[in-house]
Amino acid sequence: MKIFLGDKLVDEKDAVVSVFDHGLLYGDGVFEGIRAYNGRVFLLEEHIDRLYDSAKAIVLNIPMTKAEMAEAVVETCKANEISDGYIRLVVTRGKGTLGLNPYLCEKAEVIIIAAKIQLYPQELYDNGLKIVTVGTVRNHSEAINPRIKSLNYLNNIMAKIEAINAGCMECLMLNHKGEVAEASGDNIFVIKNGVITTPPSSCGALEGLTRNKVIELARAEGYEVREAPMARYDIYVADEVFLTGTAAEIISVVDVDKREIGDGKPGAITNKLAELYHNAAKSEGTPIV
Ligand code: PXG
Numbered sequence: 001m002k003i004f005l006g007d008k009l010v011d012e013k014d015a016v017v018s019v020f021d022h023g024l025l026y027g028d029g030v031f032e033g034i035r036a037y038n039g040r041v042f043l044l045e046e047h048i049d050r051l052y053d054s055a056k057a058i059v060l061n062i063p064m065t066k067a068e069m070a071e072a073v074v075e076t077c078k079a080n081e082i083s084d085g086y087i088r089l090v091v092t093r094g095k096g097t098l099g100l101n102p103y104l105c106e107k108a109e110v111i112i113i114a115a116k117i118q119l120y121p122q123e124l125y126d127n128g129l130k131i132v133t134v135g136t137v138r139n140h141s142e143a144i145n146p147r148i149k150s151l152n153y154l155n156n157i158m159a160k161i162e163a164i165n166a167g168c169m170e171c172l173m174l175n176h177k178g179e180v181a182e183a184s185g186d187n188i189f190v191i192k193n194g195v196i197t198t199p200p201s202s203c204g205a206l207e208g209l210t211r212n213k214v215i216e217l218a219r220a221e222g223y224e225v226r227e228a229p230m231a232r233y234d235i236y237v238a239d240e241v242f243l244t245g246t247a248a249e250i251i252s253v254v255d256v257d258k259r260e261i262g263d264g265k266p267g268a269i270t271n272k273l274a275e276l277y278h279n280a281a282k283s284e285g286t287p288i289v
Contacts, residue, residue, distance in 0.1 A: 002079040004072050004112035007064075009079050015111070022105050023092025027152030029108075030054040033246045034087040036077055036114070040285030041087065043209050044070055050209065054148045055091060055108075062091050063108055070286065076112040077288045086117030086247065092151065117247055120169065128254030128266045129243070131183065133172040133232060134162040138181040138204035146181065146204045159184040170243060172235065172256060175204035180230040186245035187211040188253075190230065190238035191269050197234070200227040210244040210277070217276040223269070232257070240267030242274075249281075250274040 003015035022028035032047045048066050055062050064072070073087055089112050096105035120129070136159040139146055144155075156173075163171035163184065172188065175181045181204030182188055189198045189211075196218055201207045218225050235241055239262045241253040250273055252266035 001113075001115070002076065004076045004110065006110060009076065017092070017109055017111070018095040020095045020097065021092050021109060022094065022096045022102060023090070023109065023151050025096075025098070026093075026100065027150065027154070028058075028060075028102060029090060029092035029151040030058065030060060030149055031091070031151055032087075032089040032149060034073065034089060035117075035246050035281070036082055036085050036087060036288065037281045037285065038283075039083040039288050041073060041077065041288060042281050042285040043213065044073060044286040046209050046212070047089070048073075050149060050207070051089060051091065054150065057145065057148045058150065059102070060091065060093060060108055062110070064110060069110075072110070072112055073114075074286060074288055076114045080114045082114045082116075083288060085114055088113045088115075090151065120248060120251060124169070125251060126266070128252040128261075128264075129170055130168050130255035131170045131172055131253055131257075132163060132166045132168050133174065133257055134159045134166075134184075136162060136173065138173045138175050140176050141202070141204060146206055147201050149206060156184045170253075172232070173204070174232070178231070179203045180232065180235060181205050182208075183243050183245075186243035186248050186251075188235075189214070189242050189244065190235055191240040191242075191267065192234070192238050194223070194269070196223050196225045196269070197228055197230060198225070199230055203229050208244055208246075210246055210249065213280065214244050214250065214273055214277060217280060218273055221272070221276065235259075235261075238262070240270050242266075242270045250277050 001012040002009045092109045094105045094109045187208040236259040
């Protein structure tokens with residue numbers, strides 16, 4: 001496998017970073033998870049915009065232009081003959097000292113990995129997911145804003161541990177006010193009486209690109225979509241619930257804290273949105289050429 005590291009493609013065995021890299025020492029950096037479908041990188045410009053916004057928010061200077069970054073992503077896919085796969089783009093603060101001071105780090109490190117992804121088992125797409133609310137509260141937006149896709153994922157990992165310990169593969173995370181935020185690695189949507197609602201990012205959600213695409217597709221199809229704060233109650237009494245993410249795509253949730261959602265099966269609107277999403281993913285994107 002070829003990895004993009006720094007400013008060029010190298011063999012996987014040569015793709016090594018310093019033990020003094022602040023990405024490793026402090027989770028100091030930003031990342032993106034991107035999908036390629038059918039020989040195209042889906043939502044590439046949007047992912048790169050979000051990466052640079054995340055970097056700006058943490059005062060991280062990415063030593064490449066957005067155009068160079070987009071080119072590097074495509075080159076990495078090409079070098080690994082990826083036409084359907086998953087791309088992990090990581091920018092760390094780079095090599096520094098054992099102290100926190102990020103200004104002592106010489107240069108940000110850029111890493112691009114283009115590989116295959118393991119999805120949820122098909123059975124879960126067919127029958128839906130069970131989730132539980134976890135005690136780990138989503139990061140306070142004035143501590144680490146959840147809109148920053150930072151390398152520091154302990155908040156999400158603590159939530160994921162609770163989910164797995166409870167026998168679930170995903171969970172519901174609330175913000176410090178008890179409002180619905182998101183899942184540990186996905187955004188959440190509810191459908192009630194035909195209206196689709198998802199929490200605004202101000203409630204503690206990453207502004208997911210799958211989320212944004214689903215909102216756009218749903219509105220184009222004539223559905224009413226709202227971004228509004230929600231309580232767990234709104235989830236429990238929903239007709240349909242689903243999660244969105246680059247890796248998960250659209251997956252139905254049929255049980256939340258032992259409350260069956262709707263009739264306990266993936267709903268019609270969720271299935272329709274998944275179909276629209278897959279059609280967009282297959283036909284849009286930056287060609288890998
Ligand atoms: N919320 C969080 C906290 C995320 O990490 C999403 C929402 C969905 O955003 P996008 O832009 O992908 O629609 C994410 C992204 C994994 C994994 O292995 C998931 C993400 C990132 C890295 C790994 O499940 N999700």
